[in-house]
Amino acid sequence: MLVIANKVVGKILQIMFSGEYSEINVPSAASVINRLSDRYGAPTTTTRAFEESDDHLFSEFPHPLLPTVGIEIELPHRELDPNLSFVMPRGTDYDQLDDSKREQADQIFDGIDNTWKPRMTDLAEAGLIIGDDSFSELIFPPYYSSNELNQLVSYLYEAGLVPNGRELPLHITLGGIDASSEPLHLQRLARMVELLDGTTDRRLHEPLMGSMSHWVQKDKRGYLERRPSELAGDEHSGVELRALSARSSEQLTKVTWRAQWMGACLKAWLEASNPERANSVNTVPFDGYERGAMIDTWISLTQFFDNIYKINDAPLDEAWGAPMDRTEFWLKHHVMCSTNLINMPQKKQLCEVVDGVLRDIRGVTLRHYGSRLAMRGELTD
Numbered sequence: 020m021l022v023i024a025n026k027v028v029g030k031i032l033q034i035m036f037s038g039e040y041s042e043i044n045v046p047s048a049a050s051v052i053n054r055l056s057d058r059y060g061a062p063t064t065t066t067r068a069f070e071e072s073d074d075h076l077f078s079e080f081p082h083p084l085l086p087t088v089g090i091e092i093e094l095p096h097r098e099l100d101p102n103l104s105f106v107m108p109r110g111t112d113y114d115q116l117d118d119s120k121r122e123q124a125d126q127i128f129d130g131i132d133n134t135w136k137p138r139m140t141d142l143a144e145a146g147l148i149i150g151d152d153s154f155s156e157l158i159f160p161p162y163y164s165s166n167e168l169n170q171l172v173s174y175l176y177e178a179g180l181v182p183n184g185r186e187l188p189l190h191i192t193l194g195g196i197d198a199s200s201e202p203l204h205l206q207r208l209a210r211m212v213e214l215l216d217g218t219t220d221r222r223l224h225e226p227l228m229g230s231m232s233h234w235v236q237k238d239k240r241g242y243l244e245r246r247p248s249e250l251a252g253d254e255h256s257g258v259e260l261r262a263l264s265a266r267s268s269e270q271l272t273k274v275t276w277r278a279q280w281m282g283a284c285l286k287a288w289l290e291a292s293n294p295e296r297a298n299s300v301n302t303v304p305f306d307g308y309e310r311g312a313m314i315d316t317w318i319s320l321t322q323f324f325d326n327i328y329k330i331n332d333a334p335l336d337e338a339w340g341a342p343m344d345r346t347e348f349w350l351k352h353h354v355m356c357s358t359n360l361i362n363m364p365q366k367k368q369l370c371e372v373v374d375g376v377l378r379d380i381r382g383v384t385l386r387h388y389g390s391r392l393a394m395r396g397e398l399t400d
Contacts, residue, residue, distance in 0.1 A: 045160040046146030048171035054145035059178035077164040084287050087194035088279045089161030092265050095154040098185040103127045165279045169272035176268035189263040193282040197256035207335050209242045209260050215370055217274045220357040222264040239341035280377040287313035309384040316380050
């Protein structure tokens, strides 16, 4: 068992939000939970997804290929009080309501404000960022290990600070990934995360209800490439996956774990030379063994998912663009991500296959990276 030595470099991450947000220090998950526990109770359960106690290695000694992971969870009024959908069906504006319906909507809005505004205040005081919009948005700072993020997510669900069982819009930002020259690989990453229980058909269909020209607000592909000023610390690139949903603590923690480790494999492939991509075994030095394994894993994942999508006549090796550009591809992807298929044996088997691959690459990284740190005297037995 590896134990972190006390001489860990205590680097303070800072998030830079251009325009809307000011610079802040990133609070640890433990500090946020501690500030909330007096009012909402101490955590009684912990959801670790597939992670183990020694994952603190990646928090204290960030691996250069493991992207930071941060999330945003939106809390739309319709999800905070489902009764609003009966008064204002989707696609209906408040101004379109008659006096009776408007009075009912006002009562629902007042009830939401009375319940949730104090909670948002508590979350802000505990260290999270609260977005200012027609709904509330919880912005979680990026962490080097998804385990720390997932501990915080688990607590907020347990404490009722995130509603359980609702389809909440979710964004995941992976820092340190620059795929500007390889957009098809970002498309692959986005579709993989979505298909692996990261989204639902309803979440995907929402932006198409009014117009086929838009995609999940502010972008048409389901992801955004982020600028340095929008990312944490000294990151100069990143990608935000936007077409996702948060439905439970277990589902969300698994999705963030998958996104971070698939992102690490993509990052390794992007930064590899052409000879390394062609034959990592003979070209990647042994002291970077896990880098070669990540390169091979990304190649295997892309081949695996390319075959799945070709069988469904939605090839991932072609640019999809907006839903209006390749409507037939998007509709087939919607069906593949259908809520009705999430619990089907085929979908569970798909998730289990990919999770097994990612657990293997995580184990390889832990062993080889941890051994190198131990040889340098940074870890003690």
